[in-house]
Amino acid sequence: MRILLVEDDGLLGDAVQAGLRQAGFAVEWVRDGATAELAASTEPFAAVVLDLGLPGRSGLEVLRELRRRGNRIPVLILTARDAVDDRIQGLDAGADDYAVKPFDLGELAARLRALTRRAAGLASPTLTLGNLVLDPAGRTVTADGVPVLLSAREFALLHALMRQAGKVLSRSQLEEHLYEWGQEVESNTVEVFIHHLRRKIGADHIRTIRGVGYLMAANQQT
Numbered sequence: 001m002r003i004l005l006v007e008d009d010g011l012l013g014d015a016v017q018a019g020l021r022q023a024g025f026a027v028e029w030v031r032d033g034a035t036a037e038l039a040a041s042t043e044p045f046a047a048v049v050l051d052l053g054l055p056g057r058s059g060l061e062v063l064r065e066l067r068r069r070g071n072r073i074p075v076l077i078l079t080a081r082d083a084v085d086d087r088i089q090g091l092d093a094g095a096d097d098y099a100v101k102p103f104d105l106g107e108l109a110a111r112l113r114a115l116t117r118r119a120a121g122l123a124s125p126t127l128t129l130g131n132l133v134l135d136p137a138g139r140t141v142t143a144d145g146v147p148v149l150l151s152a153r154e155f156a157l158l159h160a161l162m163r164q165a166g167k168v169l170s171r172s173q174l175e176e177h178l179y180e181w182g183q184e185v186e187s188n189t190v191e192v193f194i195h196h197l198r199r200k201i202g203a204d205h206i207r208t209i210r211g212v213g214y215l216m217a218a219n220q221q222t
């Protein structure tokens with residue numbers, strides 16, 4: 001899942017980016033409000049981690065503008081310990097959650113998993129499809145209860161397909177789950193990962209829709 005991180009503090013931004021990457025998120029880090037607004041309205045992100053204290057355009061202004069334009073992306077705001085008013089204003093302006101600095105990176109990752117789960121209308125923390133169970137927090141997959149060993153990118157791809165079961169995802173939509181900005185993408189990468197996934201979880205789960213993309217049927221038989 002791709003997360004947009006908006007933080008002007010270099011040290012904190014670095015730490016959050018590293019921590020979220022370790023938790024399996026693809027992270028795009030921008031440092032000012034104007035860039036954040038542009039990124040959030042032109043690129044598909046699963047959630048935004050938004051520092052409120054930004055130079056120039058504040059986080060609160062960014063948030064209000066996103067909501068004014070009808071953008072419903074889950075937003076978690078970062079605030080200072082003594083800034084209760086900021087948290088109240090932020091939540092009232094359309095933020096979905098907040099973290100008070102200094103925060104624990106494991107907790108931040110868990111909050112983002114919860115936010116994106118709710119945004120997708122899912123109640124359970126694990127995804128189940130036929131005989132497959134995927135646990136985003138533990139980053140594990142089982143087939144008929146037997147663990148399946150996946151690489152980070154194979155896991156990201158399967159996660160994207162299972163979260164949106166019943167929808168056809170194009171190759172470029174799937175690439176967005178695998179790469180961050182500026183990373184080189186080989187033209188047949190998605191095909192290669194799909195091939196590996198099919199070998200590991202069974203050939204029938206992922207259907208190829210020729211010329212369109214890939215699909216996991218929502219109502220798979222166990």
Ligand code: CA
Nearest residue numbers: 008051053054
């Ligand atoms: Ca700041």
